[in-house]
Amino acid sequence: MAVVQLDSICKRYGGVGPVAVDNVNITIADGEFMVLLGPSGCGKSTTLRMIAGLEDISSGTLSIDGRVVNDVPAKDRDIAMVFQSYALYPHMSVADNLAFGLKRRRVPTADIDRRVKEAAQILGLSQLLDRKPHALSGGQRQRVALGRAMVREPMVFLFDEPLSNLDAALRVNTRNELIRQHHRLASTMIYVTHDQVEAMTMGTRICVMNGGKVAQVGAPLDVYWQPADTFVARFLGSPPMNLFTLPVASNGAEIGGGPVLGPLSRWREATLAKLAGQEAILGVRAEDLHLSREAAGAAGGTIRGRVFAVEPLGAETLVAVETDGGVECTARLPRDVAARVDEVIDLHFAASATYLFDKASGKAIPADGETHRPHAPRGALQ
Amino acid sequence: MTYQNAQPHGIKPFKPLPRLFGRGALALVIGAYTVYTLGPFLWLATMSVRNTGEISADHYAWPSPFRWEQFRVAWVDSAFDTYFWNSAIVVVTAVAVVTLVGAAAAHALARYRFRGNRIIYGILFSSIIFPPQITLISLYQILVDYNLYNSLTGLTLVYISLQLPLTVYLLEGFFARIPQDLFDAAKMDGYGDIEIFRRIVLPIGMPAIATTLILNFIQLWNEFLFAVVLISDPEKRTLPIGIRAFMGDHFQDIGMIAAGVMISVIPVIIAYAFFSEKLIRGMTAGAVK
Ligand SMILES: Nc1ncnc2c1ncn2[C@@H]1O[C@H](COP(=O)(O)OP(=O)(O)O)[C@@H](O)[C@H]1O
Numbered sequence: 001m002a003v004v005q006l007d008s009i010c011k012r013y014g015g016v017g018p019v020a021v022d023n024v025n026i027t028i029a030d031g032e033f034m035v036l037l038g039p040s041g042c043g044k045s046t047t048l049r050m051i052a053g054l055e056d057i058s059s060g061t062l063s064i065d066g067r068v069v070n071d072v073p074a075k076d077r078d079i080a081m082v083f084q085s086y087a088l089y090p091h092m093s094v095a096d097n098l099a100f101g102l103k104r105r106r107v108p109t110a111d112i113d114r115r116v117k118e119a120a121q122i123l124g125l126s127q128l129l130d131r132k133p134h135a136l137s138g139g140q141r142q143r144v145a146l147g148r149a150m151v152r153e154p155m156v157f158l159f160d161e162p163l164s165n166l167d168a169a170l171r172v173n174t175r176n177e178l179i180r181q182h183h184r185l186a187s188t189m190i191y192v193t194h195d196q197v198e199a200m201t202m203g204t205r206i207c208v209m210n211g212g213k214v215a216q217v218g219a220p221l222d223v224y225w226q227p228a229d230t231f232v233a234r235f236l237g238s239p240p241m242n243l244f245t246l247p248v249a250s251n252g253a254e255i256g257g258g259p260v261l262g263p264l265s266r267w268r269e270a271t272l273a274k275l276a277g278q279e280a281i282l283g284v285r286a287e288d289l290h291l292s293r294e295a296a297g298a299a300g301g302t303i304r305g306r307v308f309a310v311e312p313l314g315a316e317t318l319v320a321v322e323t324d325g326g327v328e329c330t331a332r333l334p335r336d337v338a339a340r341v342d343e344v345i346d347l348h349f350a351a352s353a354t355y356l357f358d359k360a361s362g363k364a365i366p367a368d369g370e371t372h373r374p375h376a377p378r379g380a381l382q
Numbered sequence: 383m384t385y386q387n388a389q390p391h392g393i394k395p396f397k398p399l400p401r402l403f404g405r406g407a408l409a410l411v412i413g414a415y416t417v418y419t420l421g422p423f424l425w426l427a428t429m430s431v432r433n434t435g436e437i438s439a440d441h442y443a444w445p446s447p448f449r450w451e452q453f454r455v456a457w458v459d460s461a462f463d464t465y466f467w468n469s470a471i472v473v474v475t476a477v478a479v480v481t482l483v484g485a486a487a488a489h490a491l492a493r494y495r496f497r498g499n500r501i502i503y504g505i506l507f508s509s510i511i512f513p514p515q516i517t518l519i520s521l522y523q524i525l526v527d528y529n530l531y532n533s534l535t536g537l538t539l540v541y542i543s544l545q546l547p548l549t550v551y552l553l554e555g556f557f558a559r560i561p562q563d564l565f566d567a568a569k570m571d572g573y574g575d576i577e578i579f580r581r582i583v584l585p586i587g588m589p590a591i592a593t594t595l596i597l598n599f600i601q602l603w604n605e606f607l608f609a610v611v612l613i614s615d616p617e618k619r620t621l622p623i624g625i626r627a628f629m630g631d632h633f634q635d636i637g638m639i640a641a642g643v644m645i646s647v648i649p650v651i652i653a654y655a656f657f658s659e660k661l662i663r664g665m666t667a668g669a670v671k
């Protein structure tokens with residue numbers, strides 16, 4: 001049970017050099033499942049390792065339950081961590097791996113036994129307690145790594161991409177197992193991943209990171225439907241959100257013209273007045289694009305382009321087009337779509353599916369009035 | 383072997399050497415090498431239980447009878463027991479210190495970033511590539527200055543300094559390949575630096591440690607040059623010098639010399655048999671999984 005608070009946390013490796021983590025401020029509530037999401041190298045692991053106490057904090061304060069722990073060594077923080085490599089001790093049996101942390105903490109032997117047996121039973125490891133890690137499958141190793149954290153009953157659980165070495169089917173199972181364990185334990189958990197599906201499905205909140213900075217923090221669907229900038233818009237969603245840099249009409253009623261035209265009825269006139277005649281970035285998600293104008297509604301927008309790739313995924317088909325201006329755009333269309341390569345097609349989208357971003361900063365220009373959240377995302381995530 | 387699977391269909395796999403021929407050639411080489419190394423040893427072993435008369439009659443005959451009493455004579459009548467225990471004390475102490483200090487130093491060099499880390503490593507490495515004999519005269523002078531000349535303590539210290547660099551070098555290479563995550567996991571599990579060394583590094587590094595242990599043991603057990611220069615007292619001779627003296631005393635007695643040499647070789651064989659499995663694992667261990 002713990003609140004983890006990061007206050008202006010920065011990290012420079014070796015005290016000098018580039019900033020790996022840049023002024024991160026997040027408060028992770030008690031019992032929350034916080035996902036740190038971002039591309040490789042954006043500073044997720046570094047952030048997690050600073051919370052763990054495995055890396056020094058260059059500046060800022062880290063507190064757990066109000067106590068500043070910047071200078072508390074890892075071994076005294078009462079935090080457990082599950083590593084991407086699992087980091088099982090190769091010379092110890094599964095049982096010893098599970099008990100290793102408890103032995104150090106002078107937990108009575110009977111207690112250790114009970115906790116190890118209990119965790120092994122929950123995770124289906126009871127038959128494997130005498131095995132060495134090298135005699136386990138990837139999924140079993142993963143569960144031992146999880147069990148090793150669980151038996152400790154720590155204040156905070158940390159996970160660094162724990163599922164990335166598993167195959168697809170096992171990943172889904174283990175994901176569900178982790179969600180179940182989070183409900184059962186109700187502990188604070190901080191989970192690092194570069195996989196948006198894991199983030200969307202597991203997180204109570206997600207924190208999207210980019211280049212060492214926090215790009216956005218929020219509940220998964222809030223972040224998905226209201227991305228703070230073009231980076232978040234493209235990082236969440238598969239395929240990424242389509243973006244077009246276009247001039248806003250001088251009357252502010254629409255953006256673009258010719259092959260790509262977007263209606264701006266979501267924004268108030270006052271907001272648009274400032275943009276009129278200047279360039280901005282129009283965003284449309286792939287699943288909001290339709291072949292028929294009716295599906296998009298009357299006052300919708302259009303993208304005209306030449307098809308250059310058709311990718312049938314079974315449940316649906318991805319159609320990639322290139323506009324006259326050479327901008328690529330992907331639509332997620334029904335599986336029976338009749339699109340052929342080199343055909344010129346029109347893709348339609350509803351006015352409510354339009355996003356607008358500032359051209360210079362990439363920041364979202366928030367729509368006034370009704371937020372875009374039209375329906376449950378149709379296969380928005382694979 | 384994925385070799386054949388990698389061939390596209392329809393193309394006959396190209397075989398560089400018929401498998402059987404390769405195997406046969408390998409067996410032949412290994413066999414020849416075994417005879418080359420084991421032959422003289424077995425010859426010596428047969429001579430150790432024959433007397434000199436029998437040996438001069440036929441150099442290569444099978445012993446009959448087996449004269450085991452030659453071992454007793456060599457042991458008791460020729461102060462072999464003294465040499466043996468001197469060697470044992472010096473070598474066991476030196477190997478123990480080298481192993482422990484070497485492993486700790488290797489761990490520190492492999493795992494901790496500190497100023498001068500690579501400089502220390504460079505110095506260690508350079509001391510390996512120079513032949514140790516060049517230090518002989520200065521070592522002699524130093525031992526005399528510190529009243530350690532002609533003492534087993536002095537010889538032990540010299541032996542430690544001789545074997546330490548290579549030991550650190552070999553172990554550093556192995557320890558550096560232990561994944562950092564294991565150390566981080568142990569830290570999260572609540573362990574401090576020294577406990578991590580004892581409970582993670584030493585057990586995981588055991589194959590490598592056993593390798594250096596046996597190499598150091600054999601090297602020092604057979605060491606002659608430094609012992610003969612730094613020890614003068616017959617009471618303090620180690621086995622290699624003892625055997626040399628023994629050969630002087632029993633110049634004609636080939637059988638006795640063979641028995642003496644066998645006595646000196648036995649501990650090496652025992653050590654090897656005891657650690658050989660770990661030794662092989664240490665030499666073939668590509669990485670720590
Ligand atoms: N031990 C280290 N020394 C120096 N730079 C590092 C170290 N670890 C990570 N970095 C750098 O810090 C940045 C963030 O890395 P990391 O936190 O591992 O990213 P992520 O986990 O998001 O992939 C990267 O640019 C990486 O190169």
Ligand SMILES: [Mg+2]
Pocket residue numbers: 041044045046
């Ligand atoms: Mg990482």
